[in-house]
Amino acid sequence: MDILKIEGLKKSFGTKEVLRGLSFSVPEHTVYGFVGRNGAGKSTTMKIALGILAADSGDVYVDGDKVRYGDASTNRCVGYLPDVPEFYDYMTAREYLKFCGELSKMEAAEIKSRSEELLSLVGLAGEKKRVKGFSRGMKQRLGVAQALLHRPKLLICDEPTSALDPLGRRELLDILEAVKGETTVLFSTHILSDVEQICDRVALLEKGSIALEGTIDEIKSSHGQGDVTIVAGSDEECKKLIGRFGKLVRGEHNSLKLKESEQLPDVLRYIADEGITLMRLERGEVTLEDLFMEVISE
């Protein structure tokens, strides 16, 4: 079942059309990477899904219920982690979670046990001071704890790692990966390595709609294999190969790049027949970054 379903979402700010009929679905128990450039409309989409921004047209369903602007009822099964969560500085982490639990109408005993469980998960169990003295990373981790407190079916994270240092980022990614079993995570980012590390599925938002969608393996395989690098023994041999195979591109030293790998058997046969010295043969891995750069530049 899809925990989040977005259908034909449109949104403009003044004359700027940000979302142009955006549609995608997030299946249950996945970590779903929602990727796009800055200003692509990731936050806009998330805010519409949270009912805090009105769409011009289109529908959003959370766990089968339609999201209505200004109505918070669908948020009962959603946890939200903004990029820079702001807290009430005068509360301690435990007081803050208690307040969150009460807003979500949780039982006092459950708030207490769940708070302890989550504070241990995010590494804040021993923290007694008020939020005012927290670092950004600590705030982000407390943000995760509050977002997970009421066991939401969907956790919406809006660029949660973008304001963190490498260590904080690593910690947060580990936490998100750890909660995969109990919730579905929609995770927006422009950091592609984060997506490759923890996401099961990914969607690329470009020009107001989804340009690429699927599991990371699906996306990579649908876009062919990586370039092949051939390193020949001498400059003459390189020239000879280029003379025969026009699609080879000369690289540094005696290396050649072959973009269309279906030609590879022919090239290798030619190398063997002509007795060309083969110093190295290497297939590069396709990265999401390559694919996204390719899509964006189209």
Place this chain on the structure above:
Amino acid sequence: MSAYIKKEITEYMRTGRMIILGLIFIFFGILNPAMAKLTPWLMEQLAGEMERSGFKIGEVTVSNLSSWEQYFKNLPMIMMVFVLVIGGAFAAEYKSGGFIFAVTRGLKRDRIVLSKWSMLNLLWTVLFAVHTGITYGYTVYFWGSEGVTSLGLSMFFWWLYGVWMISLFVLMAVLLPTVSGALGGTAAVYFAIYLAGMIPAVSKYLPTFLTGGMSLITGENVSGDYTAAAVIAGVSAAVMLAGAVMIFRKKQL
């Protein structure tokens, strides 16, 4: 709703706003009778100098009315301080994303506005009661309560005026999401009503008329004179609150 009100109370306690307001309300509560009590002595101190300038001061007598006069004279200023201190009640949450946070946790928008309004009225009621109680205690202790009519009612009217002012502030704070906007809007409406109050035919229908408690306790006015203003203040406070709730439902947070 109670979780949000509890959070509001904690906020006022821990950010020092409660202490500031408490001290001001208590200070003026003591000052009202103290000023009345000290007036003869102050006049005596000044008498010599005044006489050299050609003024002659006769014997000054003070009564409980002097203390109540101070009370009604100081209340508008205290009210202004109160509004200034609560000025960021909405703006701070708009700015920090506090409202977004509450809504994304499933809290209904209506409840946010109603909780804020209730909290401000609770605060006003407690502070007003403390302030009034102190002045009342000292005044009765020093001068008794003779010659004062409808004292309770005159206080109730002032309290009601405070509720009206809070409702106006809440409406402005929902409409204009900055501290200056909320306070500026409140001040603008207050000023317009103040100007309208200069027209005698209109003045007794305006909420500001409720602040004229001195005329009631001296018997210059009777309680019936305030009925129209009280009803209009009550109804308009309810309308402003309802308006604030409805606007907030569709407000971009």
